[in-house]
Amino acid sequence: MSEPSVHLHIDGVAVEVPAGASVAAAIATSSEVAPRFRRSRSGQPRAPLCGMGVCFECRVTIDGAAHQRACLTVAREGMQVRCDD
Amino acid sequence: MAAFDLIVIGAGIVGTACAELAVREGLRVAVVESGAVGGGATAAAMGHLVAMDDDPAELALSRYSLGLWERFASLPEAEFSRCGTLWVAREASEFAGVPAKIARLAAAGVVARRIDADELYRLEPALVAGLCGGMLVADEAVVYPPRVALHLLGLARAGGASCVLGRRAVALSADGVRLDDGSTLIGPVLVATGCAVPELLPQLPMRSRKGHLVITERYPGRVHHQLLELGYADSAHGDADSSVAFNVQPRPTGQILIGSSREFGVDDRDVSPAMLRRMLERAFAFLPMLRELQALRVWTGFRPTSFDGRPYIGAVADRAHTWVAAGHEGLGVTTALGTAQLLIDQVLGRAPAIDPMPFLPSRALQ
Numbered sequence: 001m002s003e004p005s006v007h008l009h010i011d012g013v014a015v016e017v018p019a020g021a022s023v024a025a026a027i028a029t030s031s032e033v034a035p036r037f038r039r040s041r042s043g044q045p046r047a048p049l050c051g052m053g054v055c056f057e058c059r060v061t062i063d064g065a066a067h068q069r070a071c072l073t074v075a076r077e078g079m080q081v082r083c084d085d
Numbered sequence: 086m087a088a089f090d091l092i093v094i095g096a097g098i099v100g101t102a103c104a105e106l107a108v109r110e111g112l113r114v115a116v117v118e119s120g121a122v123g124g125g126a127t128a129a130a131m132g133h134l135v136a137m138d139d140d141p142a143e144l145a146l147s148r149y150s151l152g153l154w155e156r157f158a159s160l161p162e163a164e165f166s167r168c169g170t171l172w173v174a175r176e177a178s179e180f181a182g183v184p185a186k187i188a189r190l191a192a193a194g195v196v197a198r199r200i201d202a203d204e205l206y207r208l209e210p211a212l213v214a215g216l217c218g219g220m221l222v223a224d225e226a227v228v229y230p231p232r233v234a235l236h237l238l239g240l241a242r243a244g245g246a247s248c249v250l251g252r253r254a255v256a257l258s259a260d261g262v263r264l265d266d267g268s269t270l271i272g273p274v275l276v277a278t279g280c281a282v283p284e285l286l287p288q289l290p291m292r293s294r295k296g297h298l299v300i301t302e303r304y305p306g307r308v309h310h311q312l313l314e315l316g317y318a319d320s321a322h323g324d325a326d327s328s329v330a331f332n333v334q335p336r337p338t339g340q341i342l343i344g345s346s347r348e349f350g351v352d353d354r355d356v357s358p359a360m361l362r363r364m365l366e367r368a369f370a371f372l373p374m375l376r377e378l379q380a381l382r383v384w385t386g387f388r389p390t391s392f393d394g395r396p397y398i399g400a401v402a403d404r405a406h407t408w409v410a411a412g413h414e415g416l417g418v419t420t421a422l423g424t425a426q427l428l429i430d431q432v433l434g435r436a437p438a439i440d441p442m443p444f445l446p447s448r449a450l451q
Contacts, residue, residue, distance in 0.1 A: 067302045
């Protein structure tokens with residue numbers, strides 16, 4: 001009996017994570033290298049610092065809605081996540 | 086005991102523009118600022134460079150100043166963005182007034198074009214359905230005012246101006262100004278302190294007109310022009326205790342700046358939830374998609390408003406060697422450079438390029 005999982009797409013790549021995982025965790029597990037969540041105004045990569053919704057560094061576009069905090073969003077089946085905006 | 090040709094009190098956009106020009110004209114200049122450079126009305130402003138056509142004198146000053154702003158069109162610090170101004174008509178009566186508005190602007194040398202409904206939605210697809218059309222002033226731009234003030238002060242300083250920062254001018258004296266540390270600067274004084282003008286010049290009436298602004302996260306491509314409702318001037322120049330008008334600006338970063346509100350008789354800096362709601366509801370009525378965006382910050386500011394809505398620019402007739410440049414209300418950024426030219430021309434005894442009469446402070450001293 002395996003634990004239930006959800007499937008989502010991160011920048012077009014299919015990712016499978018345990019049910020209940022955050023989008024931030026899904027992004028982190030989807031990347032071989034240091035994951036990129038967003039970019040600063042000057043183009044520098046940004047990634048979660050606090051993991052609890054305060055730092056706003058993990059914002060990504062989820063199902064077309066920009067600036068969603070990945071650390072506070074539970075991954076759902078079929079989500080389309082876009083990073084690096 | 087230092088002596089100068091001109092002591093500028095206030096380092097907002099108006100004071101710094103005057104100081105920079107005075108230095109370029111070869112005057113020995115001092116600048117006194119008690120707070121942050123460009124930290125008052127200048128920092129709270131939207132930075133929209135716009136010609137308003139409801140008062141011929143104000144239009145002449147705006148047009149003159151808009152030409153001078155071209156000097157900073159490629160200055161990185163200015164964050165100059167030529168997004169154009171798109172005035173939108175919700176009522177047929179507003180749209181019917183567009184040709185007259187275009188004619189008034191054209192007479193002053195500002196090029197504007199009537200936009201029908203189809204073109205309006207091509208230009209700004211996010212606008213609410215059912216608008217009549219509008220008017221486009223394609224050459225107008227937005228800037229980031231506090232950085233321009235800092236840049237102007239830097240130019241003045243590089244040209245030899247003395248900057249007295251962190252010191253407050255407490256009183257004008259017969260031959261200059263006294264500062265809060267007891268020191269004195271000697272020379273003609275230019276008061277450019279906006280809302281604070283009555284502290285030094287109680288004979289000049291000045292009211293503070295509070296405004297709210299909201300800035301969103303970055304949403305590039307949602308809005309392309311500075312958008313205003315054609316009814317904006319009714320809010321801006323009416324005398325109601327409080328009013329709101331649709332006024333939305335795309336920042337070069339992709340952020341969206343949302344205004345505008347006006348309130349007389351409120352002197353606390355706090356954000357008023359009721360006023361903020363009114364302002365945002367007005368904006369949502371024109372741009373429904375704003376509801377889904379995330380706001381990043383809300384702030385308030387105070388517009389220095391003279392007794393008749395025109396700035397005081399010129400000599401303070403009842404005092405020797407005293408000048409004023411203040412009271413620009415919502416057009417201080419637009420008209421700062423023209424104001425400096427108008428004021429310094431008078432200081433040097435030259436004929437200004439535009440008629441200085443409508444702005445002379447003596448009209449308030451009757």
